[in-house]
Amino acid sequence: MDVTKQEMKKGKDAVVVSGARPTGDIHLGNYAGAVSNWISLQEEYTCFYFIADYHALTTSYQDTGGLRQKTLAVTADYLALGIDPERTTLFLQSSVPETAELSLLLSMLTPVSWLERNPSYKDLISQLSNLEIRTLGFLGYPCLMAADVLIYHADLVPVGEDQLPHLELAREIARRFNYYYGETFPEPQALLTRGRVLPGTDGRKMSKSYDNIIAFSDPPESVKKKVMNMITDPSRIRKTDPGHPEICSVFAMHKEFNTSGCPGIERLCRAGEIGCVDCKRDCAAKLLEFHAPVHEKRMDLLSRPGDLSDILEQGSKTARALARQTLAQAREAIQIGFTAHE
Ligand code: TRP
Numbered sequence: 001m002d003v004t005k006q007e008m009k010k011g012k013d014a015v016v017v018s019g020a021r022p023t024g025d026i027h028l029g030n031y032a033g034a035v036s037n038w039i040s041l042q043e044e045y046t047c048f049y050f051i052a053d054y055h056a057l058t059t060s061y062q063d064t065g066g067l068r069q070k071t072l073a074v075t076a077d078y079l080a081l082g083i084d085p086e087r088t089t090l091f092l093q094s095s096v097p098e099t100a101e102l103s104l105l106l107s108m109l110t111p112v113s114w115l116e117r118n119p120s121y122k123d124l125i126s127q128l129s130n131l132e133i134r135t136l137g138f139l140g141y142p143c144l145m146a147a148d149v150l151i152y153h154a155d156l157v158p159v160g161e162d163q164l165p166h167l168e169l170a171r172e173i174a175r176r177f178n179y180y181y182g183e184t185f186p187e188p189q190a191l192l193t194r195g196r197v198l199p200g201t202d203g204r205k206m207s208k209s210y211d212n213i214i215a216f217s218d219p220p221e222s223v224k225k226k227v228m229n230m231i232t233d234p235s236r237i238r239k240t241d242p243g244h245p246e247i248c249s250v251f252a253m254h255k256e257f258n259t260s261g262c263p264g265i266e267r268l269c270r271a272g273e274i275g276c277v278d279c280k281r282d283c284a285a286k287l288l289e290f291h292a293p294v295h296e297k298r299m300d301l302l303s304r305p306g307d308l309s310d311i312l313e314q315g316s317k318t319a320r321a322l323a324r325q326t327l328a329q330a331r332e333a334i335q336i337g338f339t340a341h342e
């Protein structure tokens with residue numbers, strides 16, 4: 001379908017679909033970059049959010065031992081942060097195996113050359129040189145991602161910039177399917193998350209691989225310690241030295257968790273009228289106002305893993321009902337099989 005011809009749906013008529021791999025405990029960087037956006041989209045749209053455990057296998061197929069625990073941990077974090085299963089369908093990707101069948105059908109019409117020129121593919125192949133990653137599953141990642149969103153007739157897909165090439169491929173795959181078999185899938189639009197990039201405790205981007213994260217699983221005492229050890233403006237030696245908040249990680253935390261206090265801090269810092277130790281103490285206190293209740297809630301949820309998996313199963317049931325219908329439409333469009341396959 002031509003984007004210009006495609007009518008943009010609004011509000012609850014518009015379907016938002018997004019997923020994230022179960023990387024383990026959610027940290028402040030994940031929150032600022034993506035999860036906070038997922039939470040606010042729930043107000044306006046019909047949202048489907050899933051834990052992409054099939055996708056986790058593409059890079060971690062050799063080490064799957066922690067997968068279930070990580071799935072429960074991210075589920076607890078999402079719920080504690082405010083993903084609301086009453087309003088939003090929160091589910092597990094692998095509990096909707098129809099996605100895998102749609103991915104297979106899409107793979108039939110996806111040229112390998114499209115997949116090979118995908119920049120994320122090329123990047124990861126060179127980054128993960130110690131892992132045998134030249135697998136069919138990894139090459140076909142965008143096909144699975146296309147199935148993830150097309151199966152719910154997604155209108156909008158919130159993603160970070162790194163995922164744009166994948167989404168573009170999903171659109172091309174949808175177009176190709178529609179061309180051969182008739183209008184079946186709307187082309188999903190990217191909703192570029194202007195995610196705030198939160199620096200970690202060492203000033204680099206907060207990321208598990210840099211070991212510089214503050215996670216919601218961290219107890220309050222350790223959060224405080226981490227903030228007190230954060231790198232600040234290195235040119236400040238004495239309290240009276242004028243500071244540069246724009247290069248300070250602590251100030252970036254203030255911007256995220258202490259918005260109203262920022263103008264005051266900025267002024268005092270530039271004037272050399274506040275010490276970094278005091279500024280960090282304020283920062284930790286403000287951050288903990290947000291972090292501590294989320295931490296407590298996620299710990300409580302994790303103590304009842306059965307309830308967590310029930311919530312995911314409930315969501316998966318809802319997702320699956322829709323996925324079945326879409327898969328039946330796709331099979332019908334291709335004219336494969338004789339039954340509606342319900
Ligand atoms: N590829 C995404 C990531 O690595 C996760 C993902 C899988 C996804 N399927 C999706 C995101 C569908 C949005 C829509 O972060």
Ligand code: SF4
Nearest residue numbers: 243248250269276279
């Ligand atoms: Fe950073 Fe605060 Fe120190 Fe300024 S006073 S450099 S904002 S920690």
